[in-house]
Amino acid sequence: MPITSKYSDQKIETILAEIAAVFDKHDASPELVLMIAGNIVTNVLNQNIAENQRKAIAEKFAQALMSSIESTIH
Template sequence: MASNSKYQDKQVDTILNEMIVVLEKHQAPVDLSLMVLGNMVTNLLISSVGKNQQIALAQAFSDALMNSVKTAK
């Protein structure tokens, strides 16, 4: 999703591929996959980010997601 990241592409790709394997293992349809991923994002924000930053990070995440969908080929 992000075009500039402090993380190596290999690390991101490895985690992404492992998450895809889990969703495929459970034969999760798109709507269930999105629900699970959305719940994961919510959980990360609530458990790992201060209350004063949660809304700003959620908005930044949403904006980045919308931008990646708009620019996808």
């Protein structure tokens, strides 16, 4: 069953395009992009999620990430 987001595809695509433009501007390697993305996730969890919920949300995030890449592997 697909996950339904409360955010429009257009909003998500617009933000992703803007972020990608910043990475392109700085000629960021894939490794740097992943490091920055990980730092963003860590900061969001630490600054916006109650300490007793962080691990569970991080695990759900990791599972969603794995699902998104596994669906592209044939």
